[in-house]
Every structure is written in structure tokens, then in C-alpha cells.
Amino acid sequence: MERAILVTTFAAAMGTAIVGGMFYAFSSFVMRALARIAPEQGVAAMNSINVVVITPSFMVVFVGTALLCLALAAMAVFAWQQPGSQLVLAASLLYLVGNFGLTMRLNQPMNLRLAALPSAEALAYWAQYLQAWTMWNHVRTAAALLAAALFITALMRS
Numbered sequence: 001m002e003r004a005i006l007v008t009t010f011a012a013a014m015g016t017a018i019v020g021g022m023f024y025a026f027s028s029f030v031m032r033a034l035a036r037i038a039p040e041q042g043v044a045a046m047n048s049i050n051v052v053v054i055t056p057s058f059m060v061v062f063v064g065t066a067l068l069c070l071a072l073a074a075m076a077v078f079a080w081q082q083p084g085s086q087l088v089l090a091a092s093l094l095y096l097v098g099n100f101g102l103t104m105r106l107n108q109p110m111n112l113r114l115a116a117l118p119s120a121e122a123l124a125y126w127a128q129y130l131q132a133w134t135m136w137n138h139v140r141t142a143a144a145l146l147a148a149a150l151f152i153t154a155l156m157r158s
Helices: 003-036 039-052 056-078 085-116 119-157
Strands: none
Touching (some): 003 039, 003 056, 003 119, 039 085, 039 119, 056 085, 085 119
């Protein structure tokens, strides 16, 4: 691989690993902790998390990794015969669909719905939200960590 592609692939590996780690934390203990407290407190805590997560540091990693994956996917197609190109393409698509896509299509709409519901309706929705949000977060976690592993494998083959 050329140096620019190597550096970009390394950055994508780091970004996918960081995102996977954040999602892993939610899947392994954050959502379970929120499920153990009173629904009013769980809803309030999740709504607060969904507001404070929108920071430059998170957005640079989450969206920046998606942009790197778009660039790497295009590069992989044009460099198809180069070692690791197929892995880079697979990793890029896995992150784009399994993380960015699922977030925008499923998890984020659930977050917006939870925040927009009146209190009584939010409490009634809470159990369903916990189950569905967490299930899709497990998928996002696996997708990000698998993408990181594929990027690292591609780097090792270059």
C-alpha cells in the first residue's frame, strides 16, 4: 500500500476501534445500569447522554471515520489488485452500514423519539426502547470491532 493509504487505513482502524469500544461500553454495562434504575431516572439519564454525546471529539471520531471509510472504499475499488484492498473495502462497508447507517436509521431515531415523548409516554416506551436500542447497539459494536480487525489485517498484509 502507498504511504497515504497506509496512514488512512491506520486512522480508520483506530476510529472503528474507538467507536466499537464506546458502543461496547453501552452494550456491556451502561444500558444494563440504566435498566436497573427507576424508569424516570433511566429516561432522564439516556436523554442527557444523547445530548452531551454531541461533542466535537465524538463527532470527529464517529463522522470522521465514516468519511475515511468512504475514501478508503473508493481507493480499494481502484486498487483492487493490491494486497489488502478487499479487506479494506469490506471493513469500510461494514462501518458505513453497520455503524453509521444503523445509527442514522435506527438508534438515533429511537433517541429522538424518546426525547420528544411526553413523560408518561416516554416511561411506557422505555422498556421497548431499552430492548431494541441495545439489540441494535450490539450489532453496531460487532460491526465496528470487526471493521477494526479487518483494517488491521489489511495493514498486516501490506
